[in-house]
Amino acid sequence: MTRIIKYVFYDILRTRFIIFYTAFLLICTFAFFQLDGDFGKVVLSLMNVVLMAVPLVSVVFTTIHFFNSYEFIELMLAQPVNRKVVFLSEYLAVASSLCLAFVAGVGFPFILYGAWQPISTLMMTGIFLTLVFVSLAFFASVLTRDKAKAIGIALLFWFYFSLIYDGLLLWVIYSFSDYPLEKLTLTLIAFNPIDLARIIMLLQLDISALMGYTGAFYKNFFGSNLGILFSGSLLTLWVLWPILFAIRIFNKKDL
Amino acid sequence: MNQVSLELKGGKSYALIGPNGSGKTTLIKSMLGLVVPTTGNILFENVSILNNWKYREKIGYMPQIGRYPENMRIGQLFEMMKNIRKGNPKVDEELIDAFKLYKIFDKPMHALSGGTRQKVSAALAFLFHAPVLILDEPTAGLDPVSVEILKEKIIHEKRMGKLLVITSHILSDLDEIATEMVYMFEGRVQYSNSIETLKRETNESKLNKAIATLIRQRELLESVTE
Numbered sequence: 001m002t003r004i005i006k007y008v009f010y011d012i013l014r015t016r017f018i019i020f021y022t023a024f025l026l027i028c029t030f031a032f033f034q035l036d037g038d039f040g041k042v043v044l045s046l047m048n049v050v051l052m053a054v055p056l057v058s059v060v061f062t063t064i065h066f067f068n069s070y071e072f073i074e075l076m077l078a079q080p081v082n083r084k085v086v087f088l089s090e091y092l093a094v095a096s097s098l099c100l101a102f103v104a105g106v107g108f109p110f111i112l113y114g115a116w117q118p119i120s121t122l123m124m125t126g127i128f129l130t131l132v133f134v135s136l137a138f139f140a141s142v143l144t145r146d147k148a149k150a151i152g153i154a155l156l157f158w159f160y161f162s163l164i165y166d167g168l169l170l171w172v173i174y175s176f177s178d179y180p181l182e183k184l185t186l187t188l189i190a191f192n193p194i195d196l197a198r199i200i201m202l203l204q205l206d207i208s209a210l211m212g213y214t215g216a217f218y219k220n221f222f223g224s225n226l227g228i229l230f231s232g233s234l235l236t237l238w239v240l241w242p243i244l245f246a247i248r249i250f251n252k253k254d255l
Numbered sequence: 256m257n258q259v260s261l262e263l264k265g266g267k268s269y270a271l272i273g274p275n276g277s278g279k280t281t282l283i284k285s286m287l288g289l290v291v292p293t294t295g296n297i298l299f300e301n302v303s304i305l306n307n308w309k310y311r312e313k314i315g316y317m318p319q320i321g322r323y324p325e326n327m328r329i330g331q332l333f334e335m336m337k338n339i340r341k342g343n344p345k346v347d348e349e350l351i352d353a354f355k356l357y358k359i360f361d362k363p364m365h366a367l368s369g370g371t372r373q374k375v376s377a378a379l380a381f382l383f384h385a386p387v388l389i390l391d392e393p394t395a396g397l398d399p400v401s402v403e404i405l406k407e408k409i410i411h412e413k414r415m416g417k418l419l420v421i422t423s424h425i426l427s428d429l430d431e432i433a434t435e436m437v438y439m440f441e442g443r444v445q446y447s448n449s450i451e452t453l454k455r456e457t458n459e460s461k462l463n464k465a466i467a468t469l470i471r472q473r474e475l476l477e478s479v480t481e
Contacts, residue, residue: 003338014326071322078287078318079339080311251306254290 008093025105055133059154062137067147095134121204125197131239139242193238256442268419270433278442315385321376330360350378426463
């Protein structure tokens with residue numbers, strides 16, 4: 001398995017995309033530091049980048065990479081190598097290189113400015129979001145043989161979770177505003193990894209007071225150890241289910 | 256494919272023949288586990304190949320259209336394959352030498368012509384002394400000199416008692432190489448016997464004529480039964 005991961009890594013490094021991605025994150029983070037010296041505000045600005053750009057980059061890069069390495073996958077499957085191993089190697093190599101790029105791009109400026117403490121949550125959620133969307137993109141890639149279609153499905157996932165879902169959620173809250181909705185919204189949030197990440201980060205930033213009663217309710221829930229455990233395991237579930245389904249489909253796929 | 260039942264024995268060489276789209280490549284791909292059958296089973300040395308992968312150590316495969324990582328160099332590709340198949344310590348680089356591939360080891364795969372690509376595929380298939388060789392249209396796209404080199408190599412391997420499965424449309428090539436024939440048509444095995452028997456049954460001395468006669472006989476039979 002490590003042998004195959006090595007070759008996939010080698011292939012990823014050669015496309016230089018990961019280097020551009022790291023550079024982009026570095027420039028963003030440095031720019032935010034230039035704009036404002038307050039770490040809290042830098043983290044808040046970065047949060048929006050993390051919530052929008054990280055899933056988008058993960059989704060697009062993963063699908064394109066998968067279809068570009070189709071020949072490699074085909075070649076490997078005619079060799080004495082387990083299908084699952086080939087697929088998992090692809091997943092691990094893509095996910096870890098994207099995570100590394102994120103950690104390096106965002107983490108490096110913070111170390112330079114001597115602020116390690118406030119970004120641990122940002123790092124965690126960024127890594128989780130990368131893993132979730134790489135999983136979803138792999139799932140989209142095995143659903144079809146057509147590259148354009150796969151990218152379309154993967155982008156739809158991104159679009160749905162970052163825009164459409166929130167719209168629906170707002171609509172629900174607005175239409176049923178006469179009823180107590182705390183528990184319902186809490187449940188609905190569990191169905192969207194980006195919302196989960198957003199709330200975890202907002203609560204860490206201590207601006208939940210701005211959100212009124214609901215904010216206090218969330219703070220009460222997500223701030224507790226149980227809440228962290230809850231959101232952490234939910235995000236893990238979001239990483240696991242798409243990739244497990246993808247492996248199942250891939251095992252039966254004709255090449 | 257539909258109701259295919261075949262038994263391939265070691266030491267023999269099989270010619271897989273049939274019109275375009277008759278399922279030859281699909282049959283080969285299912286033997287390799289690249290295509291998973293919806294029903295039925297495939298046994299290799301009495302062990303099912305479904306969800307199994309170790310058996311592929313014993314197979315050398317030359318695809319019809321060799322698809323390789325495009326930005327890899329030929330040398331890197333060979334290094335990688337040796338690295339992936341570490342179970343076979345000794346490698347057979349005869350074809351790399353014969354095709355003079357070492358001269359172009361630093362060429363990237365996307366710059367190769369169809370024929371050179373075919374040479375790379377052939378060299379890879381023979382690289383690991385695999386006791387089973389599956390060759391899908393091995394001579395297509397090769398120049399006459401290389402065809403002769405490859406044929407000699409195939410005959411040499413056959414003499415060493417390996418199981419060969421070859422598809423080709425150039426029947427005169429198969430006449431020299433194969434001893435058994437499997438004829439496929441519309442996803443079914445229509446005829447499977449030794450070439451000697453086929454020639455005797457059809458009273459022909461050349462394989463291409465024998466097959467033409469066989470097909471004509473079949474068509475005649477079908478028109479009668481209809």
